[in-house]
Amino acid sequence: MAELKKKEEPKIGVFVCHCGTNIAGSIDIKAVMEYAKTLPNVAIADDYQYMCSTPGQNKVVEAIEEHKLTGVVVAACSPRLHEPTFRGATKLGGLNPFRFEMANIREQNSWVHMHQPEEATEKAKDAVRIAVAKASLLEDLIPKSVPVEQAAMVVGGGVGGMQAALDLANAGIKTYLIEKEPSIGGRMSQLDKTFPTLDCSQCILTPKMVDVARNENIELLTYTEVEAVEGYIGNFDVTLRKKARGVLTTEEAEARGFVGGGCNGCGDCEDVCPVIRPNPFELGMAPMKAIYVYHPQVSPLLYTIDFDSCVKCNLCVDICGDKKAIDLNAVDEFETVKVGSIILATGYDIFPIEEKHEWGYKNYDNVITSLEFERLICASGPTGGHLIRPSDGAVPKKIAFVLCAGSRDNTGVGKPYCSRFCCMYSLKHAHQIIEKIPGAVPYIFYMDIRSFGKMYEEFYYRIQDEGAKFIRGRVANILEDPVTKNLHVNAEDTLLGRPIDMEVDMVVLAAAVQPSAQTEATRRLFGVSCSQDGWLLEAHPKLNPCGTTTAGVYLAGVCQGPKDIPDTVAQAEGAASAASIPIHRGEVELEPYFAVCLEDICAGCGMCINLCPYQALSLIEKDGRTVMHVTEAKCKGCGTCGGFCPGGAIWMQHFTTPQIVAQIDAFLLGGEQ
């Protein structure tokens, strides 16, 4: 490498940040700064209250000019936070931005050794020495710019995914909306009303579904899953599995030469289908045929065959007749699309609350979940909106609601977090039964009512005024009267300090939510991390709640953590805006951390070729010798090849072997070496 041979005298500037008292509270800043001055190659050392502020950054800029620095070290917070900031300052001072190195003396020092100031100060000195050693060997690097594919993808067609897709499409971006179910709409399409406004969920959702279906920039792919993902920001290749639907759209029928054919949603096939199975949309509370649509509002209005239960009797094919919309031999198809950025909006499932045996869900007929309540109270649900007891069809009058069912639960069975929207929908449920069933009384067993949103607290008061009864206490167990099928709710009223045994007609469990079943597989495909409870991990909890650590992949809705509809939609709009940035810019800069072959040393053994997970390496003939060659556009800079090369012939830019060895030496052998 040219840079290797060009010997320059390193001149490093070291800047130590107080970060108010965040760092200065446990580290002796002056001592670290004075120590830095004694290190080899250090031309200037300084300190400042807040290095990231404008005056702090100006210190860097001015020192570069004044001292003709070749490298900059800032000892402050984590490089994951402010490396970009100080690279900017380094560049402003006239140096290549990659001449900057950060010493983390906050997250990995002052904050974790708060009561050991001496040790923390020694550790900070070491960190500065290590950083100076690396900075002395840093080289100029030029990031490569790559063009960005002018399309985006949204995975998940619930309200968040739909909103994100609409925003992207309306900003002029071609957007693929991927939904695993046969229809978009997600959880929201299963709800009856929404709190606190009591809007009918379908009435506000259906127009959005129509907008999505009609939008010219949206390519809606329902009954489709992500199979594989390759590439990086700006250039993702996503392979999709279009599950065999067994029913052709009008376009697909036309492509097969049946002009005027294809599914028109008439439903004749459903009438003749002999197979009856539980309806998953109605949570098993209604029957469904093997050829089906979920509900009348589905989008697209297109039948789907469940091949797991289909007996291939051909009755549907016969009745469909000349439309020739049904193909019982359909197989999954695969398609690869190219997109520049991706939004994940994969939503949530309900925690299997039967695991909390003490409440008897699935053992006692009249213990149901809140989502089942939604379907039972919904006019388009299995009972036409008449709330009845599953055991005998009677109208319940005394209904207990158990809040935090499986949420805020540290027993090991359940979730430690608050599921966030259960309090509010349970208040709504209380309102609904008071409104619909004369004389009915809801009893709400709660730990705290969390009515945090706009007009939520007011809604809470309103429900109290309407006559709902609130009992503060966690329900210990529920027992069924085997004759009447009534339920005995045993709890402690913690306000009155006495035990309660209340007989009710029905119990509704506000079950916790958890990441949807396919979240784990999806996040691995996209290289996104998750937090301990499985929710997808945002790039920064405060400052980048829509981003992920994988550039070009963003998050929307409950997949990132429990949130209600307004928050989901707001985050979706944020994610859409973030995802549109690289596309509108047209090109992205990739960090120039790629591998370079030192051809003089390379023996052409080819051991590295198979180590590369991205097929970026190959062997070529050059000047009569076999040497390794790196395709820069494919290299992502992990360094797995460089960690192995037996001859040390791979130069991992910004993480070179001399740089890392210098860091190790600096720590263990001191700065005087």
Place this chain on the structure above:
Amino acid sequence: MADENWKPKIVAIICNWCSYAGADLAGSARTQYPPDIRAIRVMCTGRIDPLFIMKAFQDGADGVLVSGCHFGDCHYLEGNYKAAKRMFLLKSVLKNIGLEDKRLRMTFVSASEGAKWATVMEDVVKTVTELGPSPLGESAR
């Protein structure tokens, strides 16, 4: 053990995406742990040349920690598998040259496991402290 005030010198080489982020999280949460470890950041544990670890021991390190993403979570798909294989081999090399293989440790700490990072720190410091100064320590200086 020579001196009860003796503190081990431990190098941690950790990946940017999981363990470094996990270590940062321990910081944000102000989880306290022993201050005897110095971290060097690489993009992926796959980058870690066995040479780095041998160099650290040669320089007198009392312990070396390699920490990356959980299997299946590596930002570059499989760098951590490659690293784990190398560490496994390296442990047998250490034994052959008369160093306790417990001085080298590989852990997997994700970006959300701040508390685990602190536990790993405690653990590694405890193990290495019990082993005492590296026999290579004196000759290094």
